[in-house]
Amino acid sequence: MAMMNKTRDLIQGIVREKSLKWVLSRRTSFEDEYEEMRHSPSGRRKWISDLSPVANVIVGRCSQILNVTMDELQSNFNSVASDTKKSSSNYARNFLEYCCFRTLALSTQVSGHLSDKTFRRLTFDMMLAWEAPAAESQPTLKVDKERTAGVEAFSRIAPAIPTIADVITCFNLFEVLTTSTGGRLTFAVYEKYLGALDRAIKKMKTQTESLLLSGLRLHREERILEVDGTLTTQPVLEHIGTSTWPGRLTLTDHALYFEALRVVTFDKPKVYELADDLKQSIKPELTGPWGSRLFDKAVMYKSISLSEPMIMEFPELTGHSRRDYWLAIMREVLYAHRFIQKHEIEGVEKEETLSKSVLGILRIQAIRDLLLSAAIKYETLLMFNFCNQLPGGDNILETLANVIASRRLDRTNQSTSRSGMYSISTLGILSNLGLVSQVSTEDKLLVGEIVVGELTSLERAVNEARINYKQLEKAQATIDGVKVDGLDTNFAVMKKLLRPMLQLGDFLISMASWDEPIKSIVFCSLSCFIIFREWLGYAVVMLLLFLAIFMLLTRISNQGKPIDQLKVKVPPSMTTMEQILAVQNAISQLEELVQDGNIILLKLRALLLAVPSQATDRAILVLVLLAFAVAFLPIKFLLIMAFLEIFTRNSPPRRVSSEKFMRRFREWWFSIPAAPFLLDGNDKKKK
Template structure:
């Protein structure tokens, strides 16, 4: 362990020194740096003729961080890459990927790299260079300096598993570019990495705290999320007719609920996610006296419980808090089901759980950037998405094959990998300090990205997404096809009932608080109408009562007069 710490300290020193030199020398913008290289390719800077100006800049930075010359870096690529990759028409892009993967594998061993502005800029510039890697491709500098597209993001971002993974990469990119027309800006990318850094620090703090210290020690569980610590926003546990407020804690193995006392919390109840107990987790409705009014709860069932447990997440508007917890609880449960189904053990099991942990961290980061109303959490979590996605079973079978069949050959790999493969999830968690440092014999070669090739996982994801698009088109065609006979009559009836259907959809949307402003206005208006009707009724009642009293009085007076 001491040797590993010394090696890490040495790596950190080399990388920090190189990045500081680059930062000090880089007094101009990327555009000016490229223009300088274009004007004097044989000057003080090294120039590789196969590469575009921006690719030369990025490879130059990589060589400084790796502490090798650009010529040596290219020579290493030529010796390590297969003949197919070297002779490919995409030689420039393949060499760029190799340089990027090697650099990222080394750079991510530096503690706090996500908060390093030089790392953020370099990781983004790698994507810009990927879009125009060869000398023949000359992008418009003004455009290239600002945004990058999906293809570049999907090749470079998953090389750092904390930033993205192959399965959910498309959905993550769509969320990040929802306000920028499908192109990723550096400003948003930098904010995203900053949010990731904060999520990691929060998880570290929670896992290093005294929360569940005795219970977590046995399985070295990591705390992923905690809710209900504020008395103004508790989690409510419903078992039968009993309801108790308290604190809910999710680890990568179980769910813990600590009921709230006056000043402390009760001994935690454990709801297992790792063991095979036929568990199910699904959304649930709650309300006073057993009514089903509020869509803000999650129901947990297992064969170890006599009756289901309902966890309610009260909030004034919407059910985003519940949706978030539902997604991350299911992610842990589905990850363990995957492990059980494929009998995954040892370091391979840790790799699988690491993928789930990284997915939760990314969702937490996205929560900082995007309104919860516009995010479907399950699409950003690998095991959630595969559970719902057509072809998801094939994706998981491919992932299982990758995890169980690839183990790092320590005789052929350097301490940071040979550059042909990207990092593993377990490796990045180790670098981030969320798991103990792993030795070489325990490293895995289960990267999702390979230089110059599509991995089997990438192919499975692409096929599944293509088939899903075809399915959507086919469904749209079925919905839009002309009908006759009985179908025509049903279609006419449907059109006649369309206003009622729209009213029903509107009322459901209001009840779910999908759009809080509309729901608030509707409720206020509805309350005003009810109050107005009640006031009118009371006024009419009083007038009627007064008339009856007057008539009775007249009758009484008349009888008195006659008497």
Template structure:
């Protein structure tokens, strides 16, 4: 412990005393650092021929942080890395990653490192070097205010520090940060983001240490993530039944707390638990005056512990971004606890999972604080929210659970690297920032989410999910592009799409009506023979194979060609009054269909209850006869009899008898009485309740 404390003091001094200032003084040009490498007699700043100029500079900075020479770093890498990692084709980048990850593991142990601009510049320069690591890369001798990094470099370096990014949401985070700079991240935006993140962490620490809700939170040591409703201009309204109260809403990493506002103080807080398994439901809700559903600005919370749902309203003049933000962070905490229960996590594993959710919310707050003009969906920056939406998100969560629960991730071994390389856990980073206690950090095994020279299992799962999500987005874009307005236009499109089926139906109807007796007779004979031989299953298989072969041939013949659009004759445009009349006619037709359906059901109910009538006696006799036929006749004979009965009823020999039989069936149906219906109105006292 004494040794660890001494190391920490040295590292804090390394930052606070300005040991990183030389980085800032030369951040616009690396010329002086190149010269120092060339004339260094000790070899501590030795030039490595395999690396590009900027990569040499970054490795030199890493050697200063680790307090070992560049030559020693290279020797350690040669001893610890496997042959595949040291292959000449990717040696430069893998060695650079090795140095960066080792240096970051040390640099993040400094208390308040996010507040140091030198640390922010160092991590950004690591991304710049990652893009041009080898000596054969295009030389980048100047690093100035206009230098930018791409998504690959950011996704590789940033998740090595859990505070800055995580593997699951880092690509979405990069898209948000680089939206104003054309898909490339500049240092000014990155610096603002990290400054905002530092403020968010300090704010959470201050709120969690304050006396706010201290009695209720003391047992679980909850961290306060967000508070709203403290300003009279932005109240939070709680709706329970017909009552509405303004108040203060607080979200912790375990629960929601609502304190109703009185004249000068707040009431005792109501607790809405997010941690226990209470079948909680959180979803957007509509609210309005006197129970009307007009404004989409609320969140509904429902659980087994409540007799009725609670609605939290977040009023604002335009839009519903305030509600969307609260909905996302509430769900993130809820999903994190569901994840913990599903994978039965306890102790430090449980704390690590909760801290991942907390960090995601802090990063979202940093985005809103540092770059408020950026518009983005909150859920894409929160890992548990995102996994709930992504295709294959369950696979990502399963891989994440395996990573967290693994006891061998303190030292990365899958890539052939030894104990010199460490990844950083969320708990260890927050401990160094003063948010969680050091005792908890020391007991926690490190999480190996980043592996030098290869993708971790979590990164592979995320990449697979993102690739599938791109396909889903492309498919959804085609769906959105073919949507048309107007009932008549949609009916015209549907009619055109169903044209092949309607034509097939017309052909079968023509055969069944015996319009061409010869064709109908041949069809009847062929299908009857198939049924007698028991070949119906083979026919069904052949139809499926024919469709599959047709699709396969079409796919190869249309390789690379765009899909042909369906030409639809647009109906004449209708006025508003004509559209209203068409809707009214459609509603009337639907009402008639529902009435007819109810009559059929009431008649069947009367038959089932054996209302005394001649129709009931005939129904009982028909059911007994059908049951005996099904019991004693083979299935193929039954199918054949049904087919011949339906298909030959309109043939010339049977047409006259069919008309007479149809008339008798109609008379039998009309003779069935409908079961009575009694309509009761709701009592007045129930309405009042």
């Protein structure tokens, strides 16, 4: 351990010295640094013809921090990179990424690097250089105030520093950071974000130390992620049954701790586990006085270890952003442990996984500190939360599990992990920040999730899910656009949409009514022939193929054209009272339908229970005859008989007999008594 501390102090000294020299010598503008390199083509600041001016400056800075010449950097890259990564079309960008990843892996070993203004400027300039890496790129060098970074550059450089972003949520983070800057990231916003992130890390360390000194006892080594309820103006209320207690709520990377507030001290903390498999569920909840459900400001925690749910309320004057924040970070820890349990992740890989959740929570704490937006969706900035909601998020988590499993092999391959082709790992950077205990070099995950010159399997899974999500968003936008108000208007739209089905129904009713005998004879004969030849399955196949061909031809002919709008005749407008009466009438009709349905079920129950009546005897006889018919007659004959019975009932030869049969059937049905039932809590028997 002593040897490791000495090594770390040496690295920090070297990096600080190099950074200080760079600050003292680089007080001139970016253009002056560029001119110096052009006129000094030897030594550390050599000009590389394949790179753009901006990329040359960044590689020069990297060479100073790494204490190697630019020639040595280029030679090292050429020796470890594959032929595809050294191809002329991608050489400049791949070489730039190699220099950036090596530099960031060294720079982030300095404690407090996020507060270093030179580190902030360097990482932002890396994004600018990434957008224009090749010699044929724009030669503009006014990057201090005028240039901004795009989402692609941010998604390559920022996740290489796991503190700043991760592969899964970096696009959502970029959208939040660029809300007020037109979709491009400015250095001013980026610097404020890193400053807020640095404050969040320091706050986590301070909270852990102060709570442990105040008497909070954790039964295992845990990191304290958030604390609330310490201010009397912002209490946290615990509801269990009818009792309510104010207190202090603490979230760690394993559990929730609630300490009820007494006069001047806190009670012994109650522990609500998030790490164990207790079938937990966490969801928003409504609270109010005397058990009423009025205020949407609470979170409910349920598990098999509790006899009744626990509800935590986060009162605030307006909105429920405080509750939404706690709901998101509690679920993030819970989902992370579910992921670990599902994929049986252990050891240093488990620590790496939890570290991803910890850094995600730190990032949204930084975003809250900046107050960039009052309507931030916290769950979209947390890895496991986001994957739990994102379409295709399960595929992302499966890919992440495979990546974590492959790290066991990477740990044994020191040459690969130290080649500079990979970004630094999450656990490695948390160790550098002092948020996890020191681990030996042999146990560290030495590689991250970004690889020079290629998209990892995790990045590809994220991109695919994002594409699908955008398609779903477009579909949802069309849904929101066709919603109309008014019960009568919605019925008119539905009737118009169902017009083809209604027309088919009218046609079948017309055939069964024998309004046009010739058409009915042709229809019945053709249908009987299809059933007799057992072509019914082929008819269904032909219908499905017809629909598929119709859709294909329509798609080809209408490619690029908008869908024809459906014209709906708006019914006469109804007043609010008329709409209420219409709804009341519809409810009454629905109630009658339910009553009729219950009567049918009660009559059938009476038949099954063989209530003495002539109806029961006849039902038994019919069932026996049907059983023999099914047993001895082919199915096609039964189908033909059923079809002819239904569609020839109103034909001229059968009309009179059918009327008599239906009359007798109704009389038989009415003669069936309804089975009695008893309403629970009411002694009166219903019949």
